[in-house]
Amino acid sequence: MKLLAIDTATEACSAALWIDRQIYQRFTEQPKGHGGLILKMMEGLLNDAQINLENLDALTFGRGPGAFTGVRIATAIAQAIGFGTNLPVIPVSNLAALAQCGYRKYGLLRAIAALDARMGEVYVGAYEIRNDLANLVIAEQVVSPSKFTLPDNNIWNGIGRGWKTYREQLETSLSEVIFTVHPNDLCEAQDLLPLALDAIKSINVASPKNALPVYLRNQVTAR
Amino acid sequence: MRVLGIETSCDETGVAIYCSNRGLLAQALHSQTNVHAQYGGVVPELASRDHIRKLLPLVQTTLKQAHLTRQELDGIAYTSGPGLVGALLVGATFGRSLAWTLGIPAIAVHHMEGHLLAPMLETVKPKFPFVALLVSGGHTQLVAVEKLGLYHVLGESLDDAAGEAFDKTAKILGLPYPGGPELAKLALQGNPKRFQFPRPMTNRPGLDFSFSGLKTYTWQTLQAHEPADAQTLADIACAFEDAVIDTLVIKCRRAMRSTGLKTVVLAGGVSANQRLRMAMESMIVQEQGELFLPRPEFCTDNGAMIAYAGLMRLLAGQQEPLEIKVKGRWSLQDL
Ligand SMILES: Nc1ncnc2c1ncn2[C@@H]1O[C@H](COP(=O)(O)OP(=O)(O)OP(=O)(O)O)[C@@H](O)[C@H]1O
Ligand SMILES: [Mg+2]
Numbered sequence: 001m002k003l004l005a006i007d008t009a010t011e012a013c014s015a016a017l018w019i020d021r022q023i024y025q026r027f028t029e030q031p032k033g034h035g036g037l038i039l040k041m042m043e044g045l046l047n048d049a050q051i052n053l054e055n056l057d058a059l060t061f062g063r064g065p066g067a068f069t070g071v072r073i074a075t076a077i078a079q080a081i082g083f084g085t086n087l088p089v090i091p092v093s094n095l096a097a098l099a100q101c102g103y104r105k106y107g108l109l110r111a112i113a114a115l116d117a118r119m120g121e122v123y124v125g126a127y128e129i130r131n132d133l134a135n136l137v138i139a140e141q142v143v144s145p146s147k148f149t150l151p152d153n154n155i156w157n158g159i160g161r162g163w164k165t166y167r168e169q170l171e172t173s174l175s176e177v178i179f180t181v182h183p184n185d186l187c188e189a190q191d192l193l194p195l196a197l198d199a200i201k202s203i204n205v206a207s208p209k210n211a212l213p214v215y216l217r218n219q220v221t222a223r
Numbered sequence: 224m225r226v227l228g229i230e231t232s233c234d235e236t237g238v239a240i241y242c243s244n245r246g247l248l249a250q251a252l253h254s255q256t257n258v259h260a261q262y263g264g265v266v267p268e269l270a271s272r273d274h275i276r277k278l279l280p281l282v283q284t285t286l287k288q289a290h291l292t293r294q295e296l297d298g299i300a301y302t303s304g305p306g307l308v309g310a311l312l313v314g315a316t317f318g319r320s321l322a323w324t325l326g327i328p329a330i331a332v333h334h335m336e337g338h339l340l341a342p343m344l345e346t347v348k349p350k351f352p353f354v355a356l357l358v359s360g361g362h363t364q365l366v367a368v369e370k371l372g373l374y375h376v377l378g379e380s381l382d383d384a385a386g387e388a389f390d391k392t393a394k395i396l397g398l399p400y401p402g403g404p405e406l407a408k409l410a411l412q413g414n415p416k417r418f419q420f421p422r423p424m425t426n427r428p429g430l431d432f433s434f435s436g437l438k439t440y441t442w443q444t445l446q447a448h449e450p451a452d453a454q455t456l457a458d459i460a461c462a463f464e465d466a467v468i469d470t471l472v473i474k475c476r477r478a479m480r481s482t483g484l485k486t487v488v489l490a491g492g493v494s495a496n497q498r499l500r501m502a503m504e505s506m507i508v509q510e511q512g513e514l515f516l517p518r519p520e521f522c523t524d525n526g527a528m529i530a531y532a533g534l535m536r537l538l539a540g541q542q543e544p545l546e547i548k549v550k551g552r553w554s555l556q557d558l
Contacts, residue, residue, distance in 0.1 A: 035546065036546045036548060039320065039323055039546065040546070043545060053324060068268060068272075068309070069308075069309050072271060072275050072312060072313055072316070073316050073547070076275060076278075076316035076317040077317075077320040079275075079279050080316070080318075080320035081321075083282070084321050084324030084325050085324060209280060209283075212275065212276065213272075213275065220266070220269060221262060221266050
């Protein structure tokens with residue numbers, strides 16, 4: 001199985017390849033300018049692995065939530081490549097990818113992934129690792145950090161930059177159940193790979209037309 | 224050479240395929256008027272969200288219409304500015320990435336160059352050099368066009384663009400969004416003799432414009448006639464339109480005389496205005512010049528003008544590096 005993953009939803013810009021269990025990744029943190037970087041990173045990766053787009057089996061991309069513009073960059077690239085090659089395109093949640101990152105780096109089995117959503121809110125989701133994969137426990141949401149609540153009293157861990165900006169508010173509302181916090185991690189394209197590899201088994205049509213962003217925040221005009 | 228053109232700079236998703244041998248092969252357009260109408264103007268984030276939903280289906284429709292497969296494309300052109308950055312990014316990202324995927328050249332197009340070359344989509348094309356009067360939602364410019372890519376801005380609006388003035392004035396008159404064409408429709412019912420509006424900046428030398436005063440003038444006239452009946456509203460619309468058209472015609476004539484150029488191109492969304500087209504025609508006859516007008520559907524934003532401009536630049540040997548770049552502000556003179 002050969003898979004290409006791209007992510008531009010946060011301050012990070014990254015691309016990764018899965019070539020029969022071997023992972024290649026390019027990653028950079030740079031708040032702006034993803035557009036100037038990402039295609040070259042992808043080309044560099046394909047060169048490293050000495051393969052062409054046509055040799056791939058599927059594409060995956062971070063479909064959000066995240067910075068609106070960044071999410072659309074990855075989405076439009078995925079649509080274009082999917083359309084240009086006929087490859088299936090698999091959208092993966094950026095919050096799920098963060099939880100997957102927590103599992104890979106710190107072995108977190110229960111993670112509350114949070115991204116700074118600006119305007120005093122976080123994009124947040126709670127995930128449990130089952131069969132090495134992040135599974136959503138409560139629906140992803142955009143919420144004020146002091147209003148986020150969990151359904152159970154299990155011990156949880158925090159991951160993502162939402163925990164950096166709003167650590168205090170999040171910890172106050174979740175104080176009893178939080179074990180560790182990893183506030184510096186960003187989404188990485190390689191963490192989309194396991195989730196996409198799993199999704200590819202169940203998604204029968206992954207048409208590029210259905211490769212669309214998930215913003216969570218839908219109120220974008222002044223009330 | 225067959226070029227796919229993509230336009231997403233504002234509130235229209237436009238796609239077209241232009242062939243160097245056979246001309247325009249197909250085009251499709253999706254207008255976001257309904258998305259923005261309730262807000263009385265374009266909401267940038269909503270525009271971007273709509274573009275990313277509509278662009279790929281439009282590309283597929285256009286290819287099907289042209290009976291082509293994607294592998295039969297030889298280049299991809301996309302608007303990379305000026306315009307709304309988020310909206311531009313959708314078309315630029317998709318276009319640049321598709322070109323990379325297909326292994327064909329990509330070319331970023333200046334939106335106003337697209338407008339300026341739109342008359343070239345017609346069978347009888349203007350020859351360089353010419354004067355272009357660009358009148359759109361974001362621009363009012365007189366440009367000396369020496370040849371492809373060599374543009375000298377002779378004058379431009381110091382405040383509101385002509386289309387913007389139409390839209391804002393329409394709002395003052397209580398007309399629905401988008402105001403320009405609505406105001407033009409209402410003006411047809413107006414008595415042109417009842418009100419006389421000023422012709423801003425025409426009594427001093429130079430080729431710059433200023434339209435924001437007209438909007439204030441409209442507002443004051445309306446205030447003086449409250450409550451205004453339907454006829455008064457039509458009369459005001461007519462007086463406003465006359466003032467804009469007259470001003471554009473006066474300055475365009477001036478530009479022709481100062482450059483000695485007899486060929487004129489009128490382009491941009493406002494050039495869809497019938498009375499402006501007629502007024503320009505008669506001025507050009509008086510000046511013994513020649514006027515080139517794109518058909519109304521090529522006046523407003525569309526993919527065809529971008530495909531054409533892109534084709535010209537690709538034929539001139541240009542292409543983009545492997546980067547996605549857009550510019551919200553970008554002068555024609557910097558091309
Ligand atoms: N019949 C008409 N009479 C007057 N104005 C019109 C008419 N039809 C369209 N317009 C105006 O044209 C403008 C839209 O033109 P266009 O789509 O070229 O502008 P834009 O793309 O928004 O701006 P720009 O091209 O400067 O970036 C609007 O302001 C609209 O009101
Ligand atoms: Mg335009």
